Amino acid sequence: MSKAAAKIADRIRVKPGTKPVLKKIDQRDVDFLGPEKDVRAAFDEDVVAIDKLQDHMFSDGTKSLLVILQGMDTSGKDGTIRGVFSKTSPLGMSVNGFKKPSEVELAHDFLWRIHAVCPRHGSIGIFNRSHYEDVLVGKVRKLAPKDVIEQRYEQINDFEKLLVQSGTTILKFMLHISKKEQGERLQERLDDPNKNWKFNPSDLEDRGLWDDFQAAYEVALARCSTDHAPWYIVPADRKWARNAIIAAIVRDTLDNMGLKYPKMPWKPSDFKID
Numbered sequence: 449m450s451k452a453a454a455k456i457a458d459r460i461r462v463k464p465g466t467k468p469v470l471k472k473i474d475q476r477d478v479d480f481l482g483p484e485k486d487v488r489a490a491f492d493e494d495v496v497a498i499d500k501l502q503d504h505m506f507s508d509g510t511k512s513l514l515v516i517l518q519g520m521d522t523s524g525k526d527g528t529i530r531g532v533f534s535k536t537s538p539l540g541m542s543v544n545g546f547k548k549p550s551e552v553e554l555a556h557d558f559l560w561r562i563h564a565v566c567p568r569h570g571s572i573g574i575f576n577r578s579h580y581e582d583v584l585v586g587k588v589r590k591l592a593p594k595d596v597i598e599q600r601y602e603q604i605n606d607f608e609k610l611l612v613q614s615g616t617t618i619l620k621f622m623l624h625i626s627k628k629e630q631g632e633r634l635q636e637r638l639d640d641p642n643k644n645w646k647f648n649p650s651d652l653e654d655r656g657l658w659d660d661f662q663a664a665y666e667v668a669l670a671r672c673s674t675d676h677a678p679w680y681i682v683p684a685d686r687k688w689a690r691n692a693i694i695a696a697i698v699r700d701t702l703d704n705m706g707l708k709y710p711k712m713p714w715k716p717s718d719f720k721i722d
Contacts, residue, residue: 452490453700456481456693462679467670470662473681475626478689487692494695499535501702502572506540508707512567512616515698516575518584519623520661521651522633523684525576528623531691532698533574542567545576558582558600559607569615579604583668588660601671608677618677619701621694622669623684627658 459480462468481487505511517525529543544565553561559579567573583600586592608618634655637647654661673679680697684690 450700450703453696457680457697457700460680460682460693462669462673462681464674464678466673468666468681470624470666470681473624473683475624475629475683475685478683478686478693481689481692484688488688491688491692491695494692494699495532495535497699498533498695498702499537501699501707502536502540504707504709505572505702505705506570507709509570509710510615511705511707512569513572513698513702513705514567514575514611514616514618515572515694516578516580516618516620517623518577518580518621518665519684520625520630520658521648521654522630522637523623523625524687524690525623527687528621528691528694529574529576531687532695533572536572540570541572541574543574543576546578546581558586559603563607566611567616579607580668580672583672584661584664587664587667588657601668604672605674605677608672608674612676617701617705619697620673620677620679622665622679622681623690624681625684627655629685630655 478487505513517528519525533541542565546561549558549561562575562579565573582592583597583604586600587597612618634647634651637643669679669681680693682690682693
């Protein structure tokens with residue numbers, strides 16, 4: 449990684465074997481990034497670079513990148529996708545969102561619907577929510593027995609190890625928003641007629657379970673931040689900082705994947721274009 453990106457990643461990475469305390473992590477503290485003007489300029493460069501690196505990945509065709517975005521409602525999962533990947537060709541990307549499982553999905557193991565849409569080699573896959581819903585919503589709302597939830601952490605780790613060993617690099621970002629900021633964003637959705645469609649009354653139910661969700665996140669982050677698939681806790685109250693952090697890590701991750709343009713079985717000089 450570049451020194452700047454490595455510093456950012458090290459600051460927000462959940463070290464394997466540790467358990468973060470989310471209430472002690474300031475959702476607005478982004479001073480470690482430096483002056484906002486410089487951060488925004490770096491972000492503009494990063495999003496362009498991500499597009500070029502994705503093209504390189506596509507031509508290489510042997511590796512893939514999976515970006516997982518988790519967070520409370522309004523934490524900015526959609527905004528992150530629109531911002532960080534705004535310059536990236538959609539031909540080399542896939543974006544999947546995970547909501548309440550269908551009857552067909554419930555008839556399979558909880559990872560079945562996830563594995564089916566993991567990125568193919570040569571592409572970037574983005575998950576807006578993910579298999580972690582089954583140890584977050586599933587845990588808080590008691591949608592499965594405790595012993596079943598307990599088994600899922602190790603099943604997730606094994607699943608992610610399989611993906612990594614098969615050529616997929618995994619980046620997991622928890623968008624850490626404050627309850628105060630969430631309240632302001634929810635109110636904005638009610639006040640702005642053009643954003644009414646974004647409001648879901650069930651968001652208020654989850655808001656009422658805020659502490660329970662924070663506790664569930666702490667367990668998931670502690671149990672599933674591994675060397676092969678680390679978690680990053682991104683301060684998400686400031687949208688520009690959130691996007692800049694993720695873009696910097698995504699760019700450097702792609703940079704360090706050892707991507708190579710394929711060697712052709714012919715020489716360009718063998719051909720003449722009339």
